[in-house]
Amino acid sequence: MAALVAIVCVGACSRALAFDDKVFDDKTGVKPQSSPWAVFQFGFSAYKSGHKDQAVEAYKYAAENGQIGATWKLARMYAEGDGVARDDYEAYKFFSEIADQDVEPGSPEESYVSDALVALGDYLKTGIPGTPVVADEVRAQEYFMRAAANYRNPTAQYEMGKMFLKGEGGVKKSIKQAGRWLQLAAEKGHAGAQATLGNLLFQSGKVVRGLTMMTVALARATPVDQSWIRGMQEEAFAVAGEADRRTAISLADDIIAKGANE
Template identity: 75%
Template sequence: MARSVYSAVVAAGLFGASGGAHAFDTNAAKPEKSSPWAVFQRGFDAYKSGHKDEAVEAYRYAAENGQIGATWKLARMYAEGDGVKRNDYEAFKFFNEIVAQDVEPGSPEESYISDALVALGGYLKNGIPGSVEPNPVAAQEFYMRAAANYRNAEAQYEMGKMFLKGEGGMKASVRQAGRWLQLAAAKGHAGAQATLGNLLFESGKVVRGLAMMTAALERASPHDQPWIRGMQEQAFALAGEADRRTAIALAEDMLAQGANP
């Protein structure tokens, strides 16, 4: 299914000839006969030293010569505007190059494929203005591949949210959403823990749900803290005093034990 989506994206003309990787000046940047892996390592050293322009050129050469890790680094740099001007479409194309490799689960390179699938899911879910139209169905297929084949926690979390809202051509199902959220939460995904906690709270499991949201808030990244805090505070305001105290104690136990609820 994911292959058909990839073919459809190509057929739709999303991969124009412009903006592709340029040839790397092998004479200027490396001795002759250096392997792509050696150039990739030089690029990584340049990146760590703050010479990101040199890193980009090294990564381009290594990527053009089959180094999937170099392709992933380029994709991430363009996606985050790290050392280059942010360009989501360039990142989108590099991520697609990675996914086209179709690396088998268990391969040393599976983390690159897994991350690229999640990134493509996000781009297709939201679209890229002027380049890629939103396509929730295609997004769901990429998320599903990462969630099921590579057990990616972020993809499992995204699947849970899509089942909650009935997105991506799927019928809304709290049960299916809970299944995916549990898988992500067990891996320590704070967003999944908070969302699952809210579901438990709304289903009447007040203490457990509130405790999970409270623990998730402490574990969450700065990016996720605002929405988790809003959800937790709303639930906290609705809970009785006894339930609040019990939930706080349970959350402290979860955090102290490092437990993933």
């Protein structure tokens, strides 16, 4: 997704002033018959310069005229309350529009669809209070599976791993299937998957490798995930032998220094 945004930025930022008077008027908004792609680029430029009200109007025009990237930006803005009042149901509707697109794996729009599928899965795990979107683990699993299998999204692969681990979302509990999905996500550097897979390995008797993976995951995790990963890692370290702990720490330090995945 960062690559897609960077591509847009190069085009938008270099020609922002030119687009300003061609596609947008401060009083009337987006000019009729404007190019959707040009309006999308203008919206990105307006967003980056802090004019998020103009960005929203530009994105809506571009989205209504087929720009998936604009629809994704709107979804993210509503989901995060970024420049607009947070509205998860509005975000859900925009993400649904993206998920309905027939986008082939490897296409330029792949990342938008992949991210939208994961977002929809997250919403459906708990539902959105006060809206028609109710908790539905089976539908959530279907969105995660589509993102995991078709687009190789590591977050979706991690979610599938957890579902197989617990037997949730309409799938039968399977440690083997859980390990397969967690391994795929871990290979892409997903800290949560690395920690969960590491704990599975530790519990199965592969002590050093499990401790190593959990230690690497803790070092790379975001602040949101560090708490539960640290608890898991410390619990495992507490029952491991001294020699295994030392070996795991040494291996983890080497992996982290090289920037590799375990």
